[in-house]
Amino acid sequence: MSDSLKKKLKLKVSAINDGTVIDHIPSENLFKVISILGLERVKSQITFGFNFESEKMGSKAIIKVSDVFFEDDEINKISLIARNAKLNIIRDYEVVEKRIVEVPDKVIGIVKCFNPKCITNNEEITTYFNVISKNPLDLKCKYCEKITHEHQMVIK
Amino acid sequence: MKKDLISITDYSKEDYLRILKLAADFEENPNQRLLEGKVVASLFFEPSTRTRLSFETAINRLGGRIVGFSDAGSSSVSKGETLHDTIRMVSNYVDLIVMRHPLEGSARYAAEVADVPVINAGDGANQHPTQTLLDMYSILKTQGRLDNINIFMIGDLKYGRTVHSLLMAMTEFKNPIFNFIAPEELSMPEEYKMFLADKGIRYFEHTEINDNINHADIIYMTRVQKERFMDPIEYEKVKNVYILKNDMLKGTKPNMRILHPLPRINEIHPDVDKNEKAYYFTQARNGVFTRQAIIAHILNLK
Numbered sequence A: 001m002s003d004s005l006k007k008k009l010k011l012k013v014s015a016i017n018d019g020t021v022i023d024h025i026p027s028e029n030l031f032k033v034i035s036i037l038g039l040e041r042v043k044s045q046i047t048f049g050f051n052f053e054s055e056k057m058g059s060k061a062i063i064k065v066s067d068v069f070f071e072d073d074e075i076n077k078i079s080l081i082a083r084n085a086k087l088n089i090i091r092d093y094e095v096v097e098k099r100i101v102e103v104p105d106k107v108i109g110i111v112k113c114f115n116p117k118c119i120t121n122n123e124e125i126t127t128y129f130n131v132i133s134k135n136p137l138d139l140k141c142k143y144c145e146k147i148t149h150e151h152q153m154v155i156k
Numbered sequence B: 001m002k003k004d005l006i007s008i009t010d011y012s013k014e015d016y017l018r019i020l021k022l023a024a025d026f027e028e029n030p031n032q033r034l035l036e037g038k039v040v041a042s043l044f045f046e047p048s049t050r051t052r053l054s055f056e057t058a059i060n061r062l063g064g065r066i067v068g069f070s071d072a073g074s075s076s077v078s079k080g081e082t083l084h085d086t087i088r089m090v091s092n093y094v095d096l097i098v099m100r101h102p103l104e105g106s107a108r109y110a111a112e113v114a115d116v117p118v119i120n121a122g123d124g125a126n127q128h129p130t131q132t133l134l135d136m137y138s139i140l141k142t143q144g145r146l147d148n149i150n151i152f153m154i155g156d157l158k159y160g161r162t163v164h165s166l167l168m169a170m171t172e173f174k175n176p177i178f179n180f181i182a183p184e185e186l187s188m189p190e191e192y193k194m195f196l197a198d199k200g201i202r203y204f205e206h207t208e209i210n211d212n213i214n215h216a217d218i219i220y221m222t223r224v225q226k227e228r229f230m231d232p233i234e235y236e237k238v239k240n241v242y243i244l245k246n247d248m249l250k251g252t253k254p255n256m257r258i259l260h261p262l263p264r265i266n267e268i269h270p271d272v273d274k275n276e277k278a279y280y281f282t283q284a285r286n287g288v289f290t291r292q293a294i295i296a297h298i299l300n301l302k
């Protein structure tokens, strides 16, 4: 296959001239990712697809957002539900940067503490967790010291 | 940077030993006016007469003055003021805050908000570090050491915060052995057992009190509370299994002592009280010296 043909095929896949492609999202979390990133409020063109076959994860979803470039702390948020997501930053049809989303060592804000008796659920306080396990995700609240497990996680 | 005492694991072994040494010094000579001219806030957002009296006695013996309240009903909190605002205000007035609050994590949050040191006198089911230090002082006093202690923890080991904190603190010392006696539904949580296993510390689990306690240096009793059981029949089955009676103590070691954070309900039969191995009332008295020591440590008074 010639280089120009490859490039044409790639163009078809990315199909945006400037923006961000988020790849390797678990299909079942696609709509959560859309909501966490607030994409329903974005005015520019967005395409997404899910149930793509993936060797690594079985079934994956992809989001392509034109003219939007995400800040690190926004991307932090999706790392909690899309552990292996990859970002391709596109400028003028070229992938100019690839970023891997990783679970940070600390999660500040974003997640609610599962403990209803925690001070953070009773007063206006930014939550703060130390990540004590990344897979499965275990978050230890700095305040009440209780562990919020992955299946109890609620995004704020 | 200011020192606080929020969680027992915030302190190192060196901190523990320094505080225990100071406690012995205050026991020898309880009236030392090191807090002369200083004001301490005693903020009890939920009532706990025992802990409050112990702290306030400690402050008085140090010559300090006290402001505060003994339950939230009599304070601005009942008018809906946030913890944040109460602490910001009080922090302007005093040199030290002693705080008890029903919500978990409230003490660490208060320490972040306050410019002055905060001592956690209990934040819900989470932490009560001054209790742990007085427990350690009681062990040191009765055994002459904190290394090589065989501790039997009996009763509610699932929700009992005092046993969890004591467990964490004692693992800082050499070669502890833990024995847990609890009904299955109130057994020691996995995370603590995993912590011990990771550190290579020996522990044994039992479901009844029998001559296994003959190995104990310390028996640490806690209450088995009815409200912890989903099924009242389960409670009826176990409630009389975890009662310590005097005739059970016959084969125990001469140095063995019985601790209990108090108040007790029925888990230690009154016939144990006259046994010289019953230490829980002296343990409560040790609380005053230990709290004097903690205050002196935090404010660098000694």
Ligand SMILES: [Zn+2]
Binding pocket: A113, A114, A115, A118, A119, A120, A141, A142, A143, A144, A145, A146, B105
């Ligand atoms: Zn919490």
